[in-house]
Amino acid sequence: MPAHDRRSLCRHRPIHSLLTIAFTFAITLSIATGATAADPAPPILSVEMDIPAAKAVARLKKQLKNRGFTVVKEINLLSNLKKNLGKKLGDKFNRQKLTAVRSLVVCHGRYANRIANTDPAMLALCPLTLAAVEKDGKTTVHFRRPTVGFTSTAAIKTLTDVERDIAAALHAAKAGPKMK
Numbered sequence: 001m002p003a004h005d006r007r008s009l010c011r012h013r014p015i016h017s018l019l020t021i022a023f024t025f026a027i028t029l030s031i032a033t034g035a036t037a038a039d040p041a042p043p044i045l046s047v048e049m050d051i052p053a054a055k056a057v058a059r060l061k062k063q064l065k066n067r068g069f070t071v072v073k074e075i076n077l078l079s080n081l082k083k084n085l086g087k088k089l090g091d092k093f094n095r096q097k098l099t100a101v102r103s104l105v106v107c108h109g110r111y112a113n114r115i116a117n118t119d120p121a122m123l124a125l126c127p128l129t130l131a132a133v134e135k136d137g138k139t140t141v142h143f144r145r146p147t148v149g150f151t152s153t154a155a156i157k158t159l160t161d162v163e164r165d166i167a168a169a170l171h172a173a174k175a176g177p178k179m180k
Helices: 003-033 053-066 077-092 109-118 120-125 156-175
Strands: 044-049 070-076 100-107 128-135 138-144
Touching: 044 156, 053 070, 053 100, 053 128, 053 138, 053 156, 070 077, 077 100, 109 120, 109 156, 128 156, 138 156
Parallel strands: none
Antiparallel strands: 044 138, 070 100, 100 128, 128 138
């Protein structure tokens, strides 16, 4: 091979090496997390409500209870952050101008037992958390889907049931109380 042809190949080798490294990293990450191309759902389920956080959380707690979930703890996250970091962070605090951030820590005993019986490692997902974020009088509740990234676990059926029930509670809370 002539010298100019070898130089040409060498110029492209770093790009080829970077692509190989990136591809290898993506495959390794996919295997390590259990994620697959079949995971079409985004990792966070977000439901917007045209009501303040206090009202959204009250509705959500009722809907969760109706589905067998227990709210283990409710944390007024924005208030705690403001109290502990507001002065320290100064103008860097709450740049999004959020008016409320509530975190709900929830558990469902029967689901937790099913998970423990099928894949105890998935108990790392328990308890579950939901974040209600209010801005301008509107609230978006965010929930980290337990099925995304864990499709190869023996507990996938239970995780799917949990996700379905939380999503149903979120959508029922958005719809509000039924009129009689």
